[in-house]
Amino acid sequence: MPQFVCPGCYRVLEFAGQGATRCPSCGWNGEAYLFNPAATVVQSAELALPDDATCIHHPRKKATAVCAGTGDYICSLCAVELDGQTFSTEYLNAAGKMKAGKAFQRELPRPDSQITLYLLLPFIPYVDFVAVPFAFLWLPHGFFLYAKCLRMRREDPLFSRLFGTGRAIILPILLSIYSLAWLVGAGFGIWGLAQYFKLFK
């Protein structure tokens, strides 16, 4: 009988099915869905017979694959599958570190969040005193980040779900409006300064 732990009293409950359920001891109400997960299959590496190819890292083990990074024979202990290719753990620890890091990616850069932050800075009190005069620095960076977003959207399916069409349209429009407003403001400022100096000449 499948089991799960009651979130209310931490008792192990037996529940044959899926859907609404109730804990008989604490009265907890909720839904439980129990599944049949795949059992973990642990295969020990076979010992090599005299005619067998052997693993480069374990000379007594039979080779079962070829490392896509180094081309060496490797046993099942050393083989790691990444994106449909087999690599040896030694390779992934050394030259293939970047490849392993990319495959087991734990962090997703969000240039779109950074653009949003840039666009919010001029509206935050006190921060705007710094953000507005230095917009000539962060606005081009904002456009650069937008280009990065578009590239990531093409390459990464996860990012493409986060960076939808709406954002892809709105962000450059807002950046352009802000750039235009800043240019007009800067133009007026320069013109005003010129008038001021002309007046006192």
Next chain:
Amino acid sequence: MSVDLRSNTLFSRASLLLMDDCLIKLEHGRTKDRVRRYSFDRIESVVIYRQIPWVRLIICAVVLLLPGFLLLLAGETSETVTGIVLMACAVFLIVWYLYCRKTTIRVVRAGQQYEVAGIFRPGRFRRFRDRLIGGINAVQLPFAPPIPPVATLEPPPLPVEPPPMPVESIANPTQA
């Protein structure tokens, strides 16, 4: 297509995305997100329960409802209007929180327990739950058949007995 569920709390923001073979939890940061993937093949159970979000309700009452009520007592027109607006906001938020309630999704995968809690719209959450359960069942189907829902947990039907044959005709077919 955007994220499937968003969970916003005071200290963290997270999003849940359902892919074909895994559930992805994104913990949002300022410039990058922490990605946690829970592949469907090793998920043992999903437990979902809903609670009343007492903390949010109390914060709503203290920050909006109470000042609104005190402003109502002041008697001036502008303060009365402000008080009514504050109280209306508080009542709307409290009703919304009571309607949605705090939903906790607990996923047990390979003996490890992972939790996501948030206030989700019921319809959106129902769609998410159905897709999640369907996705896990679809991935685990090749390993083992899914456990049937409660409604179909019935004893198998008894074999239907054939109607009794006319004994006379079998005993002596020539008589017919």
